[in-house]
Amino acid sequence: MRRRTVVVGALGVFAAACTASRLPGGGSSPSTRAPVLAVKIDNVGAARPQTGIDEADLVYVEQVEAGLSRLMAVFGSRLPEVVGPVRSARETDLELLRQFDRPTLAYSGAQSALRPSIDAAPIRAVPPGTADGAYFRGSDKPAPHNLYLRPAKLGDPAAGVAAGTLAGFEFAERPPKGGRAETTHTARFPAARFTFDWSASQGRWLVSMDGRPATTASGKRLSAPTVVVQYVAVEPSRFHDRSGSTTPLSRTVGDGTALVLRDGRAHEATWRRPTPADGTAFSVPFAPGPVWVVLAKG
Template sequence: MTGPSGGYEPGVDALRRRVALVAGLLAALLAACTPGGTPPDGGDSSGPAPGGASVLAVKIDNVGAARPQTGIENADVVYAERVEGGLSRLMAVYGTRVPGVVGPVRSARETDLELLGQFSRPTLAFSGAQRALLPEIAAAPLRAVTPDSAGGAFSRGADRPAPHNLYLRPGKLGHPVSGTNAGTLAGFTFASRAPEGGSPLSHRTVRFPAARFDFTWSARQHRWLVSMDGRPATTTSGTRLTAATVVVQYVDIHDSRLHDKLGNASPVSRTVGSGRAEVLRDARAYPAHWTRPTPTSPTHVTPPKNTTPLPFATGPVWVLLAQAPGTGGGRD
């Protein structure tokens, strides 16, 4: 089982496929640890896919025990979203290239399904999901990849305890990316020259209820240096994680009907609609407005009173889905 190819075909065959997918995803939740060693360092192992496949999105663990993560530095876009208990989780999205190893891989959330609608038939790699969410994943226009559906692509590392040690080897999924920048597919515009305006900025902190992200401008690297929960964020090789552009996207975040095993409500970040944003690039902060009218629409980021796209710097984009003021708990 490789996940739905479309999920909307009529008839008995479509129903059987839907049932098989749900059963496979349920099995993924119960899968035991897969034997394996510490993930090796790896370069790109998967090139562009024939036929214009979209992107590979991987859910990444982001608690202290999961760091340093592997392969995030190769992502075109990294989304930070709020999960249970006010903690954060990352979704690394690859369109131009993928690393040999990505992880640690964790479970999917309702937020992911709406967010990924802006990409055309993406592949979503994750460790499992809550039982009540599985039918929605089965119906979503994406290819779901779990340890049960693609066991040969996942392994457990010996460097840290479960559940913080599940890794994906994207090369074993075939060619899951199109070669087109995931940021471009998401609706972002890129330009080497910074736009006019903005305010000088050297440091920005974004807080979730139980997580913190810091971005510090490095003139030498001409990038924002990433820190998480007060510590420099690095790759497994010790290199500092950086972003060319940071987007603080203010969204409505509210509790869903789902809860974790401790009783914490699972939050949902709504990325369809419109709202305020802030764009950081070239040591400057730009007030912005984001718009995404439908689940299949890209996200357009513009100046507050202008429909012209606000150009991002060429390079990795980090998007933080922050609580919009006046819409609930949490702050940035």
């Protein structure tokens, strides 16, 4: 059964907006669930700085081939005018997105062997060519790192509800008890690293990627009030990229441990997601606002 989400303070309006009728097994009726828009974001050096991901409710950090990283930005409460660079989908995305009940997934494409799984998944898939005027090539970066999306061209892909609430997260204004004081934390992939530095004046964790401050194309520093390092099983999938590197599959259904960073402290936590249709319940509540989730190998 999906854990009941309690949202305190600033996010209370979102909790009321996304109340859904429950189905047997803890799911929710798609007709009563608000949609979200998930966009796969390129994250190699040539793709940075990105555009629009500072407007996301959630940013997931995933491991991909050769130990590199890719982002998935999830929008629910607001949409940017432009977001990108957009890149291809992975098998990890399909399992992760089930908790949002038929979200829209924007991506640049996928290898042919994965397309039947995308077609069968309970998502609205919108690669280039499926929505007139939605995608365009920018002049700021070389291809393939210059594909951008205009979300408004997708026809109302998000409904003004916080994506974290729909994912089953619990938010609370009051900091939880315990934890340890920690003002910087680094999460590592084989060929990528993410550092989060606490800014007491901003009440947020400032994001750095591969040793450099992460900003948007407009110069805004990427940050979030809560960062979660979620330890998951990362195993080889049945897919490979063009160079023959195996595509990792991050398992987000089940249970495990996590590290929740909020209010300048680090809290050891657990997570639980019994079925793909369930949200992810963490034992420590998050600070209201955007959340970054790093899917790290447990």
